[in-house]
Amino acid sequence: MKRLFSFPAAIMAAWLVAPPCAARLAVESFHFPLPSPPRPPTIDGREWLIYELHLTNFNREPLRITRLDVLADGLDVLQSFAGDDLVQRISLAAVMRAETQPVLPGERAIVYLELPVELKRSTRWLRHRVGYQIDSSSEVREVVGGEEQILAWPRLDVG
DSSP: OHHHHHHHHHHHHHHHHHHHHHHHHOOOOEEOOOSSOOOOOEETTEEEEEEEEEEEEOSSSOEEEEEEEEEETTTEEEEEEEHHHHHTTEEETTOOOSOOOSBOTTOEEEEEEEEEOOOOTTOOEEEEEEEEEETTOOOEEEEEEEEEEOOOOOOOEEO
């Protein structure tokens, strides 16, 4: 009889302990839609992806963007941005301040991207991996999203 009581008690204890652990790991961060799907134009004989990625901070604390990886289909990295190269691509929507980092709660950062790429015709999806820090912490976290289909490949020549 003693065994029957200890097994349910162990399950109940595990159930009570699991939610706080899961809540500690899950952190609200950025929501990042693309306002329009990228379409690869050809400029001077080279294909490019030119688009905006919007990053809205849904955390209660300021978030500092540390890295952005553009991924093709699965997890193949097309291009990575960090440091000054990343900072120069960021602006804040409807905010009048010189510094674009950190992104305060509720603010939207816009990252302007142009990628000279040699995409395979089979590449159909882009995803984005954003590295960020909660401004009060040195721990770097990641979130993957911003998935968008690359529009069909009609010939769009510029230049």
